[in-house]
Amino acid sequence: MTTKIRKAVFPVGGLGTRFLPATKAMPKEMLPVVDKPLIHYAMEEARAAGIEHFIFVTSRGKTALEDHFDRHFELEETLARRGKKAELEALLSWQPAMGQVSFVRQPEALGLGHAVLCAKELVGNEPFAVLLPDDLVLSKTPCLAQMAAAHAPVGGNLVAVMDVPREHTQRYGVLTPGAVDGALTEVKGLVEKPKPEEAPSTLSVIGRYILAPSIFGHLERQERGAGGEIQLTDAMAKMIGEVPFHGFTFEGRRFDCGDKVGFLEANVAFALARPDIAPKFAPFLAEAAGKL
Numbered sequence: 001m002t003t004k005i006r007k008a009v010f011p012v013g014g015l016g017t018r019f020l021p022a023t024k025a026m027p028k029e030m031l032p033v034v035d036k037p038l039i040h041y042a043m044e045e046a047r048a049a050g051i052e053h054f055i056f057v058t059s060r061g062k063t064a065l066e067d068h069f070d071r072h073f074e075l076e077e078t079l080a081r082r083g084k085k086a087e088l089e090a091l092l093s094w095q096p097a098m099g100q101v102s103f104v105r106q107p108e109a110l111g112l113g114h115a116v117l118c119a120k121e122l123v124g125n126e127p128f129a130v131l132l133p134d135d136l137v138l139s140k141t142p143c144l145a146q147m148a149a150a151h152a153p154v155g156g157n158l159v160a161v162m163d164v165p166r167e168h169t170q171r172y173g174v175l176t177p178g179a180v181d182g183a184l185t186e187v188k189g190l191v192e193k194p195k196p197e198e199a200p201s202t203l204s205v206i207g208r209y210i211l212a213p214s215i216f217g218h219l220e221r222q223e224r225g226a227g228g229e230i231q232l233t234d235a236m237a238k239m240i241g242e243v244p245f246h247g248f249t250f251e252g253r254r255f256d257c258g259d260k261v262g263f264l265e266a267n268v269a270f271a272l273a274r275p276d277i278a279p280k281f282a283p284f285l286a287e288a289a290g291k292l
Contacts, residue, residue: 005148005210006053007122008046008129011115012039013059013106018258027062029133031257033266034274038257039065042133044094049144051129054096055122056103057115069101110222111229116211117219125213127155130232132207136266138273139252143208146250150183151210156244157236160208161185162254166196172204173233175247187245192226192233203247205233206254212243 016028023031029039036044043054056065072091079088106118116130129144137143143160151158164172176189177200189200209232218235225231239245255269256262268285271277 003127004050005127005129005151006051007055007124007126008049008051008053008131008144009055009057009116009119009123010039010042010046010131010133011057011106011112012062012065012133013057013109013115015109016258018260019263025061027064028258029062030064030068031263033136033257033263034270034277037068038133038136039068040094041136042131043069043096045137045142045144046129046131047094048142049129049148051144052100053122054101055119056101057106057118058103059106059109066103069096071095111225111227111231113219113225113230113232113235114222116232117216117222117230120216120219123213123216127151127210127212130207130209130211134256134258135207136255136257136270137208137250137252138255138266138269139250141251143250143252143254147208147210147248150246150248154184154244154246156212156246157187157215157239158210158246158248159187159205159236160250161203161205161247162249163202164204166199166202169194169196169199169202169204172206173231173236174199174201175203175205176200177203177247183249185247185249187240187247189240190233190237192231205247208250209236211236212239214242215239 012029016023019028030037046054058065076088102122104118104122106115147158147160161175170193173190173192174194175187178186178188215235218238222230225234255266257266271281
């Protein structure tokens with residue numbers, strides 16, 4: 001039996017430059033998809049997978065993230081006084097319990113691996129999840145819950161993967177695949193952002209990981225990789241042969257909300273998945289599509 005995944009790390013220290021000027025004063029993770037910010041979806045997904053401790057790796061100017069997951073007594077009192085019981089219950093239903101949320105600063109933007117390393121003392125010596133809020137997955141079963149169930153019998157490292165067009169491999173960590181067992185693919189090799197002609201496959205890692213704590217030993221060396229940054233992919237690649245390592249092909253559709261088009265696609269897809277919104281929104285989409 002493998003250890004239950006209790007902790008999740010959310011690397012949220014990025015500047016969000018692709019969404020300027022919207023992100024000049026607002027963290028990109030607070031950009032809303034329909035009526036919830038990206039970080040909210042990520043936390044809901046983690047909670048659905050049984051996560052009990054939510055660790056946010058932030059940077060300067062990210063206090064809105066802390067405020068979002070804090071109690072807002074004035075707002076609660078106003079909703080109660082105005083008789084808005086449904087809104088108040090909805091607000092309180094997702095608030096984390098005392099002690100479930102921690103924040104740690106990433107002092108320099110040195111890459112995803114560095115961001116995860118900043119959470120080492122809070123994670124401790126147990127397997128943990130990493131969720132990148134930019135990657136939003138629409139699925140019947142939340143992506144991390146799918147992964148937690150798949151991880152239980154195999155342990156080690158598990159990364160969410162999807163096939164991408166070969167010309168896009170230089171955006172991702174790419175697998176050298178081994179044996180396939182249902183949704184699991186053995187990882188024989190892993191390379192960060194290879195050129196299309198050098199990519200070992202098109203099976204690419206997206207922003208969902210379950211990692212063994214021994215990864216911190218590799219990250220602590222702070223070796224620089226692609227872009228001069230400390231890459232999480234490079235540290236994972238060094239663990240091949242040390243622990244079981246699999247790619248997991250998840251059910252659902254992934255949206256890259258770090259990209260403007262992907263963000264707009266996510267808003268449309270999530271709106272159409274909402275029974276309270278879709279009946280009013282779909283006719284407008286049909287009309288707009290007819291004018292193209």
